[in-house]
Amino acid sequence: MSLKLNDPQLYDLIEKERKRQVEVLELIASENYVSDEVLEALGSVLTNKYAEGYPRKRYYAGNEVIDQVEELAIERVKEAFNLPIDWHVNVQPYSGSPANVEAYFALLQPSDTVMAMDLANGGHLTHGSKVNVTGKTYNFVHYGVSEKTGKLDYLEILKMADRVKPKMIVSGFTAYPREIDFKKFKEIADKVGAISMADISHIGGLIAAGVHPSPIPFFDVVTTTTHKTLRGPRGAIIMCKDKYATAIDKAVFPGMQGGPHENAIAGIATAMKEVKTNSFRKYAEQVVKNCRALAHALQDFGFKLVSGGTDNHLILIDLTNKNIGGKDAQKLLESAGIVLNMNMVPFDKRSPFDPSGVRLGTAAITSRGMKEKEMSKIASWMAAVITDPSVAEKVRGEIKRFTKNFPAPGL
Ligand code: DSN
Numbered sequence: 001m002s003l004k005l006n007d008p009q010l011y012d013l014i015e016k017e018r019k020r021q022v023e024v025l026e027l028i029a030s031e032n033y034v035s036d037e038v039l040e041a042l043g044s045v046l047t048n049k050y051a052e053g054y055p056r057k058r059y060y061a062g063n064e065v066i067d068q069v070e071e072l073a074i075e076r077v078k079e080a081f082n083l084p085i086d087w088h089v090n091v092q093p094y095s096g097s098p099a100n101v102e103a104y105f106a107l108l109q110p111s112d113t114v115m116a117m118d119l120a121n122g123g124h125l126t127h128g129s130k131v132n133v134t135g136k137t138y139n140f141v142h143y144g145v146s147e148k149t150g151k152l153d154y155l156e157i158l159k160m161a162d163r164v165k166p167k168m169i170v171s172g173f174t175a176y177p178r179e180i181d182f183k184k185f186k187e188i189a190d191k192v193g194a195i196s197m198a199d200i201s202h203i204g205g206l207i208a209a210g211v212h213p214s215p216i217p218f219f220d221v222v223t224t225t226t227h228k229t230l231r232g233p234r235g236a237i238i239m240c241k242d243k244y245a246t247a248i249d250k251a252v253f254p255g256m257q258g259g260p261h262e263n264a265i266a267g268i269a270t271a272m273k274e275v276k277t278n279s280f281r282k283y284a285e286q287v288v289k290n291c292r293a294l295a296h297a298l299q300d301f302g303f304k305l306v307s308g309g310t311d312n313h314l315i316l317i318d319l320t321n322k323n324i325g326g327k328d329a330q331k332l333l334e335s336a337g338i339v340l341n342m343n344m345v346p347f348d349k350r351s352p353f354d355p356s357g358v359r360l361g362t363a364a365i366t367s368r369g370m371k372e373k374e375m376s377k378i379a380s381w382m383a384a385v386i387t388d389p390s391v392a393e394k395v396r397g398e399i400k401r402f403t404k405n406f407p408a409p410g411l
Helices: 002-006 008-023 036-042 064-080 096-107 133-137 154-164 182-192 204-208 242-256 262-275 278-300 326-335 363-367 372-387 389-403
Strands: 087-090 113-117 139-143 168-172 195-199 221-225 236-241 314-318 341-343 357-361
Touching (some): 002 008, 008 389, 036 262, 064 087, 064 262, 096 133, 096 168, 096 195, 096 221, 096 236, 096 242, 113 154, 139 154, 154 182, 168 182, 204 278, 236 242, 278 314, 278 363, 278 372, 326 357, 326 372, 326 389, 372 389
Parallel strands (some): 113 139, 113 168, 168 195, 195 221
Antiparallel strands (some): 087 236, 221 236, 314 357
């Protein structure tokens, strides 16, 4: 209660944000609601401690308890992802971007050739975008999706790999709604002698719950954020075969980072305990079921979906036939209490600042207990607002009442 008393200005802002999160339909595919336990760990005294180094090898005194926290997090990641005995875990990356940079720093030399998904086709900035340090440091060559199907074309990826002979192939995606065939990626990497890296940030929770195939144990290195479908705190982990452990650990600290955020690592530990439960497995199954139901309902309202549907937690809508750009759609829907993000679609003719599409996902709304029935309602609200912007305020009121029936974890 001391924030309310001693810094009411900040307290009020946090309360306003809490209210916003309660009253809207949170459809940003990378967001979720953490549990009370994760919030408690994040706000704990662990934030006070510096712990450069690794458990039992710290540079500062006073880390006896911190060591146990970090070891607990590592053990629980191993269990959550069912890691083989010869796999290693680093829980210190501050978030997904540093984790990816650290993996490259550990395993590549500047100017090495790397293959990864193009940003406009659903990759990430750290998959070698020209404006990102990764694109400036390494020679990224990008694959995309097939223009005809909107899906990955593994034959084309193989042909590209044969041509460019990459040192590493990254299979990682932020806006790809379809199942990833990690086995095929690995076959391609093996054919050309490349290191295989998977960035499973978006689908980490689905993989841990067994509702999406896993790149473990056959990939070399796997990165993931911990806050999307995994429903943990902002943070990331790197999992790798033992032979890369020393290089990965050195790249994280002292290569790229200083003191790890042990409160976030504690949040990861408790989130991983949740991930191992039956109820999390059911949650992940429902995320996918909801996403399919939402996709079908949107298609019934004439929305065009990239790749024609979804296999995971996200949907990419190409709004071209609705005569509205992604930027205006994002703004309009937000005014109605429907929160999602504008997004490039493959082969987009518009700019990243006002692309043709929007991306949405079901991870957060499923955490509130919504099911297939609610997905139809959401699609009908979206269609109503896009068709007639004048109904946005009325819809906002309806959504405010509707969300009262679905308490959000941690709020
Ligand atoms: N910003 C994340 C997302 O929304 O997918 C990726 O870093």
